[in-house]
Amino acid sequence: MADDMRGGGSGGESLLFLTDEQLRKGIEAMFFAYRGFTADPDRILAEHGYGRAHHRAVHFINRSPGTTVNNLLGILGVTKQSLNRVLRTLIEDGLVESRIGTRDKRERHLYLTETGQALEQALSDAQRDRMRAAYKMAGPEAVTGFRQVLEAMMDPELRRHFATLKESGS
Amino acid sequence: MADDMRGGGSGGESLLFLTDEQLRKGIEAMFFAYRGFTADPDRILAEHGYGRAHHRAVHFINRSPGTTVNNLLGILGVTKQSLNRVLRTLIEDGLVESRIGTRDKRERHLYLTETGQALEQALSDAQRDRMRAAYKMAGPEAVTGFRQVLEAMMDPELRRHFATLKESGS
DNA sequence: TTGGAATGTCAACAAGGCTGACATAAAATG
DNA sequence: CATTTTATGTCAGCCTTGTTGACATTCCAA
Numbered sequence: 001m002a003d004d005m006r007g008g009g010s011g012g013e014s015l016l017f018l019t020d021e022q023l024r025k026g027i028e029a030m031f032f033a034y035r036g037f038t039a040d041p042d043r044i045l046a047e048h049g050y051g052r053a054h055h056r057a058v059h060f061i062n063r064s065p066g067t068t069v070n071n072l073l074g075i076l077g078v079t080k081q082s083l084n085r086v087l088r089t090l091i092e093d094g095l096v097e098s099r100i101g102t103r104d105k106r107e108r109h110l111y112l113t114e115t116g117q118a119l120e121q122a123l124s125d126a127q128r129d130r131m132r133a134a135y136k137m138a139g140p141e142a143v144t145g146f147r148q149v150l151e152a153m154m155d156p157e158l159r160r161h162f163a164t165l166k167e168s169g170s
Numbered sequence: 171m172a173d174d175m176r177g178g179g180s181g182g183e184s185l186l187f188l189t190d191e192q193l194r195k196g197i198e199a200m201f202f203a204y205r206g207f208t209a210d211p212d213r214i215l216a217e218h219g220y221g222r223a224h225h226r227a228v229h230f231i232n233r234s235p236g237t238t239v240n241n242l243l244g245i246l247g248v249t250k251q252s253l254n255r256v257l258r259t260l261i262e263d264g265l266v267e268s269r270i271g272t273r274d275k276r277e278r279h280l281y282l283t284e285t286g287q288a289l290e291q292a293l294s295d296a297q298r299d300r301m302r303a304a305y306k307m308a309g310p311e312a313v314t315g316f317r318q319v320l321e322a323m324m325d326p327e328l329r330r331h332f333a334t335l336k337e338s339g340s
Numbered sequence: 341t342t343g344g345a346a347t348g349t350c351a352a353c354a355a356g357g358c359t360g361a362c363a364t365a366a367a368a369t370g
Numbered sequence: 371c372a373t374t375t376t377a378t379g380t381c382a383g384c385c386t387t388g389t390t391g392a393c394a395t396t397c398c399a400a
């Protein structure tokens with residue numbers, strides 16, 4: 001339990017004084033914050049009869065237009081059956097368009113329609129507002145730390161996906 | 171979209187240069203990090219035939235022994251029926267003990283048995299290890315920022331619950 | 341003492357995970 | 371050219387964990 005007792009200088013070393021209590025509070029903070037993080041989109045989704053699974057699909061299709069089903073599976077970490085069910089409803093409802101690949105005709109490339117983009121916009125507006133407010137409340141230095149800890153918490157494979165998405169941004 | 175363009179000094183003001191892209195990456199970081207955050211407990215829970223709902227119940231009962239069902243409902247933010255199902259299996263399996271209140275006989279006070287404490291220990295050990303590793307990787311200053319942003323992201327009511335739990339800690 | 345509020349339980353349903361089996365079409369390989 | 375692998379989709383069925391509705395018990399206050 002309270003092992004890890006090397007003397008601490010400046011770097012990551014003084015962290016070794018972290019008590020179970022402090023770690024527990026970090027865990028609870030993640031739990032409560034994630035609830036807030038999803039609360040606003042959840043309300044919008046409910047109005048349309050969708051759930052978080054739809055949100056995730058729409059988000060990442062918007063992020064990488066023309067992405068394939070297989071690529072999306074890697075990012076979302078669900079089974080193809082599960083993703084397929086969500087994609088099917090989104091396509092039926094005219095929010096997502098699925099085009100057969102030109103080079104490899106087995107692949108389906110996914111795009112948001114205008115309606116799909118409108119929903120994505122509404123969802124991400126709400127979520128960005130929350131994120132922006134939290135950033136403002138916490139201050140700019142906190143934001144850097146926030147991002148560093150989150151990135152360190154990811155599984156390596158997910159961190160790879162995250163980094164790939166990063167490239168297409170700042 | 172790119173409104174919010176007031177000049178920035180030191181405080182929360184330079185944050186106003188936050189682009190949609192930067193906010194989007196914050197959102198994705200939350201998504202990927204939360205997956206990592208739950209991955210280790212999920213594996214342990216699966217071995218026992220439990221899910222995240224059981225984890226949450228066990229966690230907060232351990233945190234506040236003798237808590238009532240109603241109090242737990244406020245923290246977890248689910249319906250009493252949903253919580254009841256989870257509690258029932260935990261009680262049947264001998265992980266949780268439910269004692270009828272002495273003052274108010276409508277209330278049930280919840281306690282972890284030794285077996286329950288053992289599971290809680292295993293789960294929180296795994297989750298704390300992940301959290302500790304992330305903290306070390308990110309450095310001590312990052313940890314402060316991380317906590318500040320998370321707390322700012324919570325809904326006010328949840329922040330109240332979080333603060334209440336904090337009191338019984340450091 | 342009687343009716344409402346608080347608390348908790350049981351039943352049934354839906355979303356969205358999961359596995360397994362299988363079909364199809366195209367690409368890659370021997 | 372035949373075969374295997376890959377990418378995708380579909381059907382069936384299961385589990386967890388949300389939901390609402392109905393109901394029992396207990397307490398308290400009118």
